Amino acid sequence: MQNDKIKCGLKERTDSQFIDTIEKEAYVWCEKNWKHDDNEHSHTRSQLTFVEEGYQYFYIDQKIYLVPQNHVIWIPSGKAHRITSEAKTVNLMVFLFKSVFNENFYQNVQVFAVNSVLKEMLLYASKWSQSLTEDEEQEIFFKAILKSLPNFCKESSFLEIPVPKNERLIPVCHYINLNFKYNLDVDLLAEKAKMSVRSLQRIFKNETGITLQKYHQLTRILKSIELIDTKQYTLSQIAYFVGYQSLSAFTSSYFSIMKSKPKINKEKF
Incomplete structure (x- = not known):
């Protein structure tokens, strides 16, 4: 039934x-x-x-x-x-x-x-x-x-954030998704994919249409949107949480992706 x-x-x-x-x-x-x-x-x-x-x-x-x-x-x-x-x-x-x-x-x-x-x-x-x-x-x-x-x-x-079909790239994406706060270590990612840095960069771009650096940036910005939605943190705190050294660097990166500046309901602060 x-x-x-x-x-x-x-x-x-x-x-x-x-x-x-x-x-x-x-x-x-x-x-x-x-x-x-x-x-x-x-x-x-x-x-x-x-x-x-x-x-x-x-x-x-x-x-x-x-x-x-x-x-x-x-x-x-x-x-x-x-x-x-x-x-x-x-x-x-x-x-x-x-x-x-x-x-x-x-x-x-x-x-x-x-x-x-x-x-x-x-x-x-x-x-x-x-x-x-x-x-x-x-x-x-x-x-x-x-x-x-x-x-x-x-x-x-x-x-949009692509999900590669190549199984060797899955650990790479998984690692970036868990460690987006830290700077991109391409040598470590190549080791996880069991290929050279050059091959990793080429295959990742061919599979997803974007570079590893762009994927890293997208992951950070998507996470920041989740944190903004909670209305529990200031923009400076969120910038730090997702790995940016300054609010201005975060704002610039956010704008390049979202085409607007990040903002939080001011009534909460």
């Missing part, structure tokens, strides 16, 4: 496949204090997730995508994904579309910051949360959001 679970209006079978019995072309599902079950799943609808508070990690096609607060992720139809988060509170808006426009944008995973215009559009749409009845205004409005997404997306690659 199969046990069905309801997620965003869809029935999820035990084989992590969603059954779509909803007739609407598109709808939105808002939830406070989102709970994760860490299971990989897929569905026929394309998905747009807006992280209103907190952050999420999406595991898709050998990559880990970070979606922090005030960012969205676009996931094409049928794309298997798994979600995790250590954030204290995760508030989400999930838009599900039965069909999309015939453009390359909609065929690939996209992660990007939400500007003021798109944010207002998404928040306005929240009034239709969990409504599965036909509504002409809603249908037109959701289609406008969908059509506008490629124009709002400027750059998505800076929030």
Whole structure:
């Protein structure tokens, strides 16, 4: 006997496949204090997730995508994904579309910051949360959001961290993930991969598309985002925790990845 679970209006079978019995072309599902079950799943609808508070990690096609607060992720139809988060509170808006426009944008995973215009559009749409009845205004409005997404997306690659398939590189990534606070020791990493430094650097770049140094930087910045979310530390403390010798060095590195300066809710300090 199969046990069905309801997620965003869809029935999820035990084989992590969603059954779509909803007739609407598109709808939105808002939830406070989102709970994760860490299971990989897929569905026929394309998905747009807006992280209103907190952050999420999406595991898709050998990559880990970070979606922090005030960012969205676009996931094409049928794309298997798994979600995790250590954030204290995760508030989400999930838009599900039965069909999309015939453009390359909609065929690939996209992660990007939400500007003021798109944010207002998404928040306005929240009034239709969990409504599965036909509504002409809603249908037109959701289609406008969908059509506008490629124009709002400027750059998505800076929030993804690749996971190499080459088994010799797994210990390298694991070591960096555990020791991101310390300076990169390429000789030690080459020893763990059982190859020369030159071969390690070449193979890692070919496998992931980024250098070891970039992977190290991404790991530090992603960890800093988790610490910022806790609202328990100052930016100077966070800079030190993730391995930077000064706040200015951390701010510069953060900006180069996130395209914005790090900040914490001032009410907490």
